[in-house]
Amino acid sequence: MNAGAKVKLLLKRPRINAATKAHSTHPIWFIVPAFFFLIIFFIVPTVLNFVYSFTDWSSFKTEVNFSGFSNFTQLFSSGNLVADLRITILYAVLVAVFQNLFGFALALLLERDTLLNRIARAAFFIPVIMSALAVGYVFQAVLEPKGPVNSLFSFILGRPVEIPWLYDTSWTIVVVSVIHAWKWMGLAMLIFLAGLKTIDGEVLEAARIDGASWFQTLRTIRFPLLAPAITFNVATSLLGSMNSFDIVQATTQGGPGGTTELLNIYIVRAFGQGLFAQATAMSLVLLIMVMVLAFPLIWSLRKREQIL
Amino acid sequence: MKKSSKGTVLATLVALTMIGSTVVAPASYSAKAPAWPSQTAKLTGVTLTMWCAAASLAIPKSVISSFERATGAKIKVVTIPDPYESPVLAKIATGDKPDVAFWAPTVSGLTSINAKANLLSLNDAPWISSVDPALRDVFGLLGKTRYAALIGTPNLVGMFYNKEAFAKAGITTLPKNFTEMTAAGVKLKAAGITPFYDAAKDAWPTQFMVQSLLGDAAKSGWYQKLNSREAKFTDPTFINAVTTYKSLIDQGLYNSDIKSGTFAAQTTALLKGDVAMVNQGSFLGPALLAEAGNDAAILDAKIGYFGISPTSNLTLSLPGQTDAIVAFKTGNAKREAATKQFLAYWMGKGYAAFLDDRSYISLQPKVASPSTVPKLFIQVASGLKNSVGAIQSQALATPDIHVYLSNMINGTMTVQEVAQAMQTQFEQLAKAQGAKGF
Numbered sequence: 001m002n003a004g005a006k007v008k009l010l011l012k013r014p015r016i017n018a019a020t021k022a023h024s025t026h027p028i029w030f031i032v033p034a035f036f037f038l039i040i041f042f043i044v045p046t047v048l049n050f051v052y053s054f055t056d057w058s059s060f061k062t063e064v065n066f067s068g069f070s071n072f073t074q075l076f077s078s079g080n081l082v083a084d085l086r087i088t089i090l091y092a093v094l095v096a097v098f099q100n101l102f103g104f105a106l107a108l109l110l111e112r113d114t115l116l117n118r119i120a121r122a123a124f125f126i127p128v129i130m131s132a133l134a135v136g137y138v139f140q141a142v143l144e145p146k147g148p149v150n151s152l153f154s155f156i157l158g159r160p161v162e163i164p165w166l167y168d169t170s171w172t173i174v175v176v177s178v179i180h181a182w183k184w185m186g187l188a189m190l191i192f193l194a195g196l197k198t199i200d201g202e203v204l205e206a207a208r209i210d211g212a213s214w215f216q217t218l219r220t221i222r223f224p225l226l227a228p229a230i231t232f233n234v235a236t237s238l239l240g241s242m243n244s245f246d247i248v249q250a251t252t253q254g255g256p257g258g259t260t261e262l263l264n265i266y267i268v269r270a271f272g273q274g275l276f277a278q279a280t281a282m283s284l285v286l287l288i289m290v291m292v293l294a295f296p297l298i299w300s301l302r303k304r305e306q307i308l
Numbered sequence: 309m310k311k312s313s314k315g316t317v318l319a320t321l322v323a324l325t326m327i328g329s330t331v332v333a334p335a336s337y338s339a340k341a342p343a344w345p346s347q348t349a350k351l352t353g354v355t356l357t358m359w360c361a362a363a364s365l366a367i368p369k370s371v372i373s374s375f376e377r378a379t380g381a382k383i384k385v386v387t388i389p390d391p392y393e394s395p396v397l398a399k400i401a402t403g404d405k406p407d408v409a410f411w412a413p414t415v416s417g418l419t420s421i422n423a424k425a426n427l428l429s430l431n432d433a434p435w436i437s438s439v440d441p442a443l444r445d446v447f448g449l450l451g452k453t454r455y456a457a458l459i460g461t462p463n464l465v466g467m468f469y470n471k472e473a474f475a476k477a478g479i480t481t482l483p484k485n486f487t488e489m490t491a492a493g494v495k496l497k498a499a500g501i502t503p504f505y506d507a508a509k510d511a512w513p514t515q516f517m518v519q520s521l522l523g524d525a526a527k528s529g530w531y532q533k534l535n536s537r538e539a540k541f542t543d544p545t546f547i548n549a550v551t552t553y554k555s556l557i558d559q560g561l562y563n564s565d566i567k568s569g570t571f572a573a574q575t576t577a578l579l580k581g582d583v584a585m586v587n588q589g590s591f592l593g594p595a596l597l598a599e600a601g602n603d604a605a606i607l608d609a610k611i612g613y614f615g616i617s618p619t620s621n622l623t624l625s626l627p628g629q630t631d632a633i634v635a636f637k638t639g640n641a642k643r644e645a646a647t648k649q650f651l652a653y654w655m656g657k658g659y660a661a662f663l664d665d666r667s668y669i670s671l672q673p674k675v676a677s678p679s680t681v682p683k684l685f686i687q688v689a690s691g692l693k694n695s696v697g698a699i700q701s702q703a704l705a706t707p708d709i710h711v712y713l714s715n716m717i718n719g720t721m722t723v724q725e726v727a728q729a730m731q732t733q734f735e736q737l738a739k740a741q742g743a744k745g746f
Contacts, residue, residue: 056740
């Protein structure tokens with residue numbers, strides 16, 4: 001089985017076959033322990049998230065009353081929520097683009113199994129297992145106006161350079177999404193590598209014999225065969241970065257001028273003000289947003305694979 | 309058989325869901341408050357938990373160890389991550405409570421922590437009578453109940469200035485109002501010195517100049533009008549204050565790196581004399597002292613202080629989470645009594661040693677302030693006599709003023725938008741509190 005098919009299998013929901021035979025050999029109460037954890041750690045919080053969004057739960061008083069849609073009307077009327085949603089989506093798209101570009105380039109670069117490549121692969125994977133906050137703080141220090149990066153540029157160019165990497169209201173979101181992509185590119189690399197490794201050697205050989213150049217082989221054979229890996233990488237990077245918080249918190253805290261204020265940063269701010277119900281309502285909006293994006297995205301990416 | 313097992317599963321699911329929700333629901337206790345025990349009564353085997361922020365971690369160290377020695381109790385200090393207030397509220401919402409914690413003794417601070425349900429009343433505390441009558445009831449009260457104990461002079465806000473920079477620009481008399489201060493700023497700029505410094509990266513320092521500009525309004529009860537909905541942030545009072553602040557920035561009277569400015573850089577620049585004036589809280593004092601190598605003589609030679617408002621030398625009082633301690637209702641009578649004993653010891657027998665250790669200025673006339681306190685600190689503390697509460701100590705709720713102002717500095721919000729965002733958030737918070745009229 002090639003890696004593409006494996007990824008496909010992972011993405012496919014297992015079909016539940018309610019055969020009568022299975023019932024006698026696997027009684028339903030066998031799932032109770034698993035369900036116990038599922039309920040406590042997944043269903044209860046999700047249901048409560050939904051319920052608390054429609055209450056006036058706050059730090060100011062002990063009782064919690066239902067308040068209908070007032071949290072939502074307040075959020076949408078103030079405009080902050082919509083602005084932050086827009087920033088969150090822009091951020092997610094940028095991260096998805098950069099992470100996959102970097103990951104794909106690395107996979108192509110480190111495709112051959114030489115010792116150097118193996119070491120390099122491990123090195124590029126290290127950021128993935130590092131703490132996101134640590135990564136954020138390191139970049140924040142490195143990108144200061146008088147920090148090492150600008151010093152390096154000053155040295156090369158021979159004149160003082162003070163690029164405000166993290167203080168530009170239009171470009172900082174790009175910088176922060178590149179940092180995010182840098183942290184996760186090792187994972188994308190690994191999945192692309194797995195995809196590349198499992199392409200049938202005979203197909204590539206046939207192409208070579210037919211006189212196809214490296215680039216032609218990449219464009220017409222290898223890239224299309226990577227479709228399942230792309231599905232996985234795009235879906236996880238785009239949807240995963242919608243829930244991002246740590247890197248942005250460590251680098252810009254939502255600034256400058258709120259231009260990198262992801263929805264999660266706003267949620268924490270509302271929570272910090274003691275407005276627990278509003279914060280919960282916002283996280284519900286985020287959840288719905290992710291779902292609205294996830295279904296058509298995964299569906300269309302899977303549709304692409306079917307050409308294979 | 310099959311049917312009943314399905315039924316059991318369903319029943320279990322329902323039961324578990326209900327258990328889940330009761331666990332999450334905030335618990336409230338109504339245990340009777342124990343009386344005040346003797347300060348050094350034996351407490352062997354009792355362990356108390358105290359919550360501190362990274363910034364306040366060192367404050368109780370000495371008083372804790374002397375209390376532990378005197379009573380045999382153990383006090384476990386837990387550091388709550390920054391920004392202290394929100395993680396604390398989140399923990400309390402899930403039912404996690406300490407015995408003692410640092411907390412802002414302001415009306416909005418005590419309201420946000422739901423003092424009535426969560427905190428012990430300190431109304432009959434033994435140390436109250438020894439506190440300076442002028443300062444006794446300024447903070448720590450919510451309605452008629454006292455919930456917080458002030459451990460030192462609360463945070464005060466005004467202008468710290470570099471004496472050498474003033475001399476270099478030929479400024480011999482201190483500004484007596486905002487107009488004079490702006491004129492001094494222009495003079496300083498002409499002499500090649502950056503007049504003011506602000507830190508939009510850290511954001512929080514940006515609120516102080518606007519708050520000083522609101523000083524006179526605060527004195528005439530503007531925040532009370534705000535609380536009763538007779539005034540709004542969108543009124544000229546607030547708009548004018550923000551506009552004046554913005555015009556100072558636009559005139560180039562602030563540091564050119566205002567967008568990436570930080571509190572730490574502010575401290576260094578002021579002490580070096582690169583910047584002449586910084587509008588900050590009294591906690592800038594200890595930071596400057598550390599920067600001066602803990603040499604009080606150097607600090608006093610270089611740095612001075614004056615309060616400022618549009619028409620006078622008014623100081624703002626703004627007690628923060630490092631200025632006061634609160635005791636929690638935990639439902640455990642033994643621990644609650646021990647907590648009260650700890651507070652009584654801190655403000656009683658342990659107070660003089662605590663002040664010495666921290667170089668704090670005394671709030672109790674019978675206990676002298678340590679001789680090592682720099683003159684600058686005493687000068688700042690004396691501002692309390694001619695002071696008015698800042699927005700945090702007077703308004704029902706404090707919107708994220710620093711966020712909006714740093715957005716304005718970064719050009720993503722106009723003055724009008726700042727005002728509108730303040731009013732919207734203020735109403736939202738007031739409504740969540742169940743305040744009258746919102």
